[in-house]
Amino acid sequence: MSLHETRKIKLHQPENFQFDSIPDSHAWDNLHDHPTVEPVGPDTIPVIDLCDPKLIEKIGKACEGWGVFLISNHGIELKLLNQLCSQMHRLFALPADVKLKVAKADSFDGGYGGDPFSRFLPKYTWSESFTVLDSPLEHAKILWPNDFSSFCDVMEEYKTAMNRLGRRLMHAMLLSLGVSEEEINDTPFGDFSKIKTVYSLNSYPPCPEADRVLGLPPHSDTGFVTFVYDNGVSGLQILRREDDNDPKRWVTVPVVPNTFVVNVGDLMQVLTNGRFHNMVHRAIIGKTYHRMSAAYFFSPELDVKVSPLSKLIDPGVGPLYKTMTWPELQTKRSLSYGHALDAFKIDSN
Numbered sequence: 001m002s003l004h005e006t007r008k009i010k011l012h013q014p015e016n017f018q019f020d021s022i023p024d025s026h027a028w029d030n031l032h033d034h035p036t037v038e039p040v041g042p043d044t045i046p047v048i049d050l051c052d053p054k055l056i057e058k059i060g061k062a063c064e065g066w067g068v069f070l071i072s073n074h075g076i077e078l079k080l081l082n083q084l085c086s087q088m089h090r091l092f093a094l095p096a097d098v099k100l101k102v103a104k105a106d107s108f109d110g111g112y113g114g115d116p117f118s119r120f121l122p123k124y125t126w127s128e129s130f131t132v133l134d135s136p137l138e139h140a141k142i143l144w145p146n147d148f149s150s151f152c153d154v155m156e157e158y159k160t161a162m163n164r165l166g167r168r169l170m171h172a173m174l175l176s177l178g179v180s181e182e183e184i185n186d187t188p189f190g191d192f193s194k195i196k197t198v199y200s201l202n203s204y205p206p207c208p209e210a211d212r213v214l215g216l217p218p219h220s221d222t223g224f225v226t227f228v229y230d231n232g233v234s235g236l237q238i239l240r241r242e243d244d245n246d247p248k249r250w251v252t253v254p255v256v257p258n259t260f261v262v263n264v265g266d267l268m269q270v271l272t273n274g275r276f277h278n279m280v281h282r283a284i285i286g287k288t289y290h291r292m293s294a295a296y297f298f299s300p301e302l303d304v305k306v307s308p309l310s311k312l313i314d315p316g317v318g319p320l321y322k323t324m325t326w327p328e329l330q331t332k333r334s335l336s337y338g339h340a341l342d343a344f345k346i347d348s349n
């Protein structure tokens with residue numbers, strides 16, 4: 001398969017590149033719009049131990065002040081996480097023509113593809129991804145006709161573990177805002193068991209001109225929260241700004257063994273009526289190491305209506321967002337790049 005053919009589906013195929021310098025199609029010119037800083041001093045991203053007696057307080061502070069944090073002691077076995085990384089390696093090591101057999105028909109489908117923003121942006125990303133909606137079985141049977149179950153078994157275990165972790169974290173986040181267990185159980189998602197399973201496995205191959213290419217352009221995720229686990233190679237950056245007077249900067253998320261990065265998504269901003277803010281992030285590329293990550297989008301079933309929780313609505317101000325379903329928000333996102341939530345804002349005038 002030629003580079004030209006793979007480009008038609010807007011995909012970066014590292015094995016197709018024979019280059020002395022990167023092709024212009026992949027060279028971004030606005031990567032240094034804000035300075036990049038290390039996560040130190042005031043930019044130290046919180047690491048929260050899920051067994052900390054002060055968990056609720058710490059989570060609340062991290063969500064209000066940051067929108068991103070790392071979690072340790074999360075209860076997911078290292079053995080499973082190592083298996084997840086091995087399966088990611090196995091998947092992305094497949095030849096391009098095999099991976100393309102399960103190419104996404106549309107950017108919001110499950111399957112293999114480039115990044116979903118490429119249709120809005122002038123350049124291609126230096127990445128590939130495989131998105132799973134519910135189960136990878138159908139695709140895995142095409143990728144590995146004689147051995148699909150080792151991939152599926154690991155993914156099934158990962159899904160069960162992540163849904164349990166997601167529920168636990170959502171409870172802690174809402175408890176931190178004073179929403180009681182009873183009130184959480186009265187939400188349309190009950191105890192957060194009405195959850196749609198969606199995750200993306202991402203691959204960011206190294207690039208000799210790493211500072212001119214981009215893995216994923218800046219975006220916020222649309223679900224409640226996203227859990228990112230990577231293979232120990234750094235590359236995730238978050239756009240930090242404490243208040244309007246603070247200069248924006250890209251903070252590189254540190255690699256801390258056996259932790260997940262958690263970031264607040266659009267639907268969490270809606271649910272908390274703006275108390276917690278979505279987090280803009282991007283993925284950059286390294287010069288030497290191949291980064292892989294699994295991003296688990298903890299989000300409601302597709303027909304569930306999400307609106308600000310009544311407990312969190314200031315009576316003097318009212319709700320800041322209209323009721324929406326996850327697909328309605330995603331549809332807005334698929335029509336333009338950035339600010340999908342604005343379409344659901346309630347004008348306070």
Ligand SMILES: C=C1C[C@]23C[C@@]1(O)CC[C@H]2[C@@]12CCC[C@@](C)(C(=O)O1)[C@H]2[C@@H]3C(=O)O
Nearest residue numbers: 108109116131198200219220221222223297
């Ligand atoms: C269900 C999904 C979540 C997701 C859109 C998608 O249909 C499949 C991929 C996901 C992803 C990955 C990159 C960032 C993101 C914002 C995007 O556009 O596609 C997320 C999506 C999301 O959070 O809505």
Ligand SMILES: O=C(O)CCC(=O)C(=O)O
Nearest residue numbers: 200202228236283293295
């Ligand atoms: O690879 C990462 O660290 C981030 C991935 C991500 O932001 C996404 O899949 O939405």
Ligand SMILES: [Fe+2]
Nearest residue numbers: 219220221281
């Ligand atoms: Fe993301």
